[in-house]
Amino acid sequence: MTAELKIVAVAPRDGWAFVREHENIFLLRPPYTVSGKIECTMEEVEEAVLKHGFHNSDNSFPNYSELIRFVKNEYVRTNKESGINTPTIDELKQLLEYASEEVLSRFLNGAETELIPGGKIEAAESLALDLMKLDTVIGNKKLRDHALRIIDKCAASRKKKMDWETKFEEKRLNEKFINIIKRYPAAQIIETIRTIQGRGVLFPI
């Protein structure tokens, strides 16, 4: 069976590859999306190999997912061989210091319109707090106010969630432990439950 996809040139340390798919040639590079496939010519492949650091290749693959897995693995392997190890998340966050105001604004919009509505309150709050430490944000009222607004929204969402949980727990207590509810205030019982839960012991309600 003839393989449908062939890498004709590759730059392993950058995860870039020229791929032949039937009669067409495409350049693939991170993040390897369908819309990111760039149509190329064989002359461009030739030039890439002769002058731009690509290696000649003839590896074949039955589908894109195997091809991309190969390119990614080669990328990790060759970088590690060159002493580039996987960074921690905190190291990556240092990139924020170099971000433009436009990018930071986009991040804050994402926190407000995607993360909070999606229930990722901690993520949104962490993003806003990280941004608040940046000189770019400290010196820009619009960005600073936006970050503060997100922190407030996170606090409000968290309170709303807690109120809802309290209500739910009160309802459960009323259903299951009617006699206890008659003797002690529900709020106090719920607080005790949460303290015990926090210590890793489950209160069986």
Added chain:
Amino acid sequence: MNEKSEITLDLFELSEQNAKKLENHYKKIIKEYEIETGGIFEKFAELIERNWAVSINLKQSEINSFLISGVYRNMYGIIDEDLKELRLAHDVDISREDAAQNRMGIYYEKRKIFEDHFKDSDRFIYAAFNTGGPGLKKYGDFCLIIHRKEVEMFCSCAFLKKESISYVSNNRLNIDRLKRDTADRKSIHFLAALKHAKKIVDTPEKEWPGMVCSVKNYIEAVTTEEISIGHIGTVRLSKDSYERYYNYLYRVYSSQLEESEKIYLRTFKDMLKLLEKNRINKEIINDSGT
């Protein structure tokens, strides 16, 4: 195998020898079309003469290596370095020729045919003539800009109307065409105006940089100068590439990154630090160069 050419030409001398011819040809053209075009050729040539630079597009690992070592290495420089490492680590001795053949495969022969004709060709550094924009993006996101004042100090520099390998066909170099198509630093604006003569009138001025330097059609710059960090005025990055990196960073918060993505971001961060350390200006631009 192609026999090594008996002729050893000096590409830089050829470019100087063609300068007067280009100027005369240019003058003839502007005289011929003066009324029809309303001085647009002159405007284009003047703009080019004022703004030209030379650019080299590099991928992430390449720009990081350059910023760490401080010196740009051409293909043979990279091969020599690899061979040195091989010798040290595995006591393996491979010739430069075999290593080049192995790396470039079926394409190597064409490059050899071109280079065998010229003096010092193993020191050739291939770049692009650039008057704005992100350069040859298909070969690297990061466009190193060497401004005209730096290029004018180079020991050598020649321009070719098309990329050098296109002058090789059927296992031979078309020397006559190459001689007609080459320019030196003083005549490059004439070559650029003549090359784009048919399109200048119909192309809006803001699109001229993209017309002059695109992957499909660019003027190649060749030099034997050792390019170091000090030569680099700016590193240009297109807005879409820049945003691609920051989309990954956003995902640090919104979801999880794969190992390859973390390394991808780390190398970008390393580069930004190195640019800052070396006080190299970073420009984020749209494809049109604005």
